[in-house]
Amino acid sequence: MKKNILITGASGQLGQFFIDKLVEKNNVISTDINVSPRLIKKYDLKFLDALNEVKVRKFIEKYHIDEIYNFASILSAKAEKNPLKSFQLNTNCFLNVIKASISSSVKKIFWPSSIAVFSKESNLNYVQQDVIMNPTTIYGASKLACEKVINYFNINGLLDIRSIRFPGIVSSSTPGGGTTDYIVEMINNIKSKKKYICPISPNTILPMMHVNDAVDASVKLMSVPRKNININNSYNISSFETTPYEWKNLICQMGYNLEVDFQPDFRQKIADSWPRKIDDEQIRKDLNWKPKFNKIKTLKSVIEDYSLT
Numbered sequence: 056m057k058k059n060i061l062i063t064g065a066s067g068q069l070g071q072f073f074i075d076k077l078v079e080k081n082n083v084i085s086t087d088i089n090v091s092p093r094l095i096k097k098y099d100l101k102f103l104d105a106l107n108e109v110k111v112r113k114f115i116e117k118y119h120i121d122e123i124y125n126f127a128s129i130l131s132a133k134a135e136k137n138p139l140k141s142f143q144l145n146t147n148c149f150l151n152v153i154k155a156s157i158s159s160s161v162k163k164i165f166w167p168s169s170i171a172v173f174s175k176e177s178n179l180n181y182v183q184q185d186v187i188m189n190p191t192t193i194y195g196a197s198k199l200a201c202e203k204v205i206n207y208f209n210i211n212g213l214l215d216i217r218s219i220r221f222p223g224i225v226s227s228s229t230p231g232g233g234t235t236d237y238i239v240e241m242i243n244n245i246k247s248k249k250k251y252i253c254p255i256s257p258n259t260i261l262p263m264m265h266v267n268d269a270v271d272a273s274v275k276l277m278s279v280p281r282k283n284i285n286i287n288n289s290y291n292i293s294s295f296e297t298t299p300y301e302w303k304n305l306i307c308q309m310g311y312n313l314e315v316d317f318q319p320d321f322r323q324k325i326a327d328s329w330p331r332k333i334d335d336e337q338i339r340k341d342l343n344w345k346p347k348f349n350k351i352k353t354l355k356s357v358i359e360d361y362s363l364t
């Protein structure tokens with residue numbers, strides 16, 4: 056039977072890719088505060104401010120929602136510009152979704168965490184699932200706070216909340232406001248033929264993954280029985296690692312002309328506090344999952360998506 060799925064923050068970096076996947080088998084109600092005419096037309100996007108608990112509850116009741124994917128959030132670099140507002144938005148949207156879901160038709164919630172929860176104490180060269188985390192960004196702090204809430208609700212059996220710590224996501228949608236945005240912006244600049252000013256230094260290693268792998272793992276995580284899930288907060292996940300220098304060279308080796316000027320800014324400090332490599336053995340084991348896109352396949356696929364749009 057088709058499930059009724061509510062997506063908040065559906066206009067953002069991840070939303071449209073989840074909609075495309077979830078509509079294959081479900082009724083999807085896509086919502087955001089940014090309702091562009093294009094998205095209304097394509098996804099029947101509806102206005103919903105996830106900060107308004109009463110409205111979230113009304114949507115749950117009206118559409119008999121079974122599952123919620125909560126993507127309403129401000130990314131790492133943008134969050135630093137207005138830390139308290141960003142912390143409030145990132146945590147309150149999620150808390151409202153939880154509050155509105157208790158004693159309702161909602162059976163499961165998906166919530167994306169991030170590699171931003173880690174810090175220098177986490178052994179950034181190879182970060183295990185359960186390590187010391189003292190994030191130095193407000194974005195990381197908001198993600199870690201929500202992970203603690205998830206753990207509380209799961210271990211007490213109050214709600215079934217599932218979550219993954221995403222690395223940088225590579226897709227044909229420019230995220231805006233993230234520290235890992237360069238990975239998409241470089242591809243974007245092939246098309247615009249503009250010189251790219253990269254805010255991250257050439258040899259900074261960060262973990263990345265193709266958006267389709269992120270979506271597949273998340274949807275799979277939402278589909279398995281709770282007893283298969285061994286992590287009560289958020290799962291580590293990973294696919295490949297790269298640097299801005301390597302990414303630029305790969306683009307050029309594929310025959311594209313891309314000029315890059317490296318001018319590290321405040322985002323460099325954020326990147327330096329994030330993992331270089333992630334141990335994601337637990338999610339691979341629990342879901343019998345592995346990424347389908349390696350570095351080259353990811354780049355080719357996203358370049359192709361760009362020329363189609």
Ligand code: SER
Pocket residue numbers: 130131132168169170171221222223224232233234235236
């Ligand atoms: N990609 C995100 C960012 O750069 C991290 O989760 O903010």
